[in-house]
Amino acid sequence: MPDLQPVADRVEIEALRAEFTDAVMMHDPARIAALFTDDGVLRMPDVPLESIGSAIARDSERLQGAWDFFVQTSHSGAVELNGDSASGRTYVHELARLTDGREGVNYGVYHDRYRRTENGWRFAERTYEVRYFDPSALGGTAVAPGAAAAHQFSS
Numbered sequence: 592m593p594d595l596q597p598v599a600d601r602v603e604i605e606a607l608r609a610e611f612t613d614a615v616m617m618h619d620p621a622r623i624a625a626l627f628t629d630d631g632v633l634r635m636p637d638v639p640l641e642s643i644g645s646a647i648a649r650d651s652e653r654l655q656g657a658w659d660f661f662v663q664t665s666h667s668g669a670v671e672l673n674g675d676s677a678s679g680r681t682y683v684h685e686l687a688r689l690t691d692g693r694e695g696v697n698y699g700v701y702h703d704r705y706r707r708t709e710n711g712w713r714f715a716e717r718t719y720e721v722r723y724f725d726p727s728a729l730g731g732t733a734v735a736p737g738a739a740a741a742h743q744f745s746s
Contacts (some may be wrong), residue, residue: 597672603712604670604705608681611714612665624648627714628706634718659688660733667713668700675707683719686729695726704729 605628624647627633633642634648634701642650655661681701682705688694710735 597745598678600672600707600712603668604677604679605667607705607712607714608665608667608679608703609699611717612683615651615655615661615663620648620651621656622649628708631714632716632718634716637719637721650711657689658692659694660686660688661688662686677705677712679703679705688733690731693726694729696725696729697721697725698723707733 604667611623611626614626614642624645626735627644627647629746631645633645633647634640639648651701663683663685666682666684668682670677670679681703683699683701685697685699687697699719699721702718702720703714705712708714
């Protein structure tokens with residue numbers, strides 16, 4: 592019978608990555624921080640930000656407070672398992688408008704290290720690298736979560 596643990600590990604790591612994007616989209620800094628190990632590190636050199644452990648929630652709250660709106664979609668990348676640790680990448684596409692009026696589109700990649708804990712897989716380190724940035728004005732309109740769209744789609 593084949594060993595299914597590597598398959599289960601990959602599914603759990605993919606769920607962890609999806610949970611991060613959901614926590615970001617739902618403006619839930621406490622949930623973001625809970626996805627990291629106690630000594631986990633979130634790095635965003637272009638922001639710049641390096642946040643460790645319990646500071647991740649506070650720093651996430653500060654970043655999210657600067658957004659008029661923010662949309663992030665993530666796409667699965669590679670995962671390399673090594674027992675109770677792993678490494679991988681997650682590719683992202685983001686649209687954002689800050690409260691100071693700056694806006695744009697970017698594509699990037701998270702370089703991740705994961706660690707198995709008693710609570711499942713967690714990020715030991717997550718470093719964000721911007722690969723493309725376009726600061727052009729966005730042509731659309733932001734709609735608050737749960738609000739009806741200001742326009743209708745017609746066929």
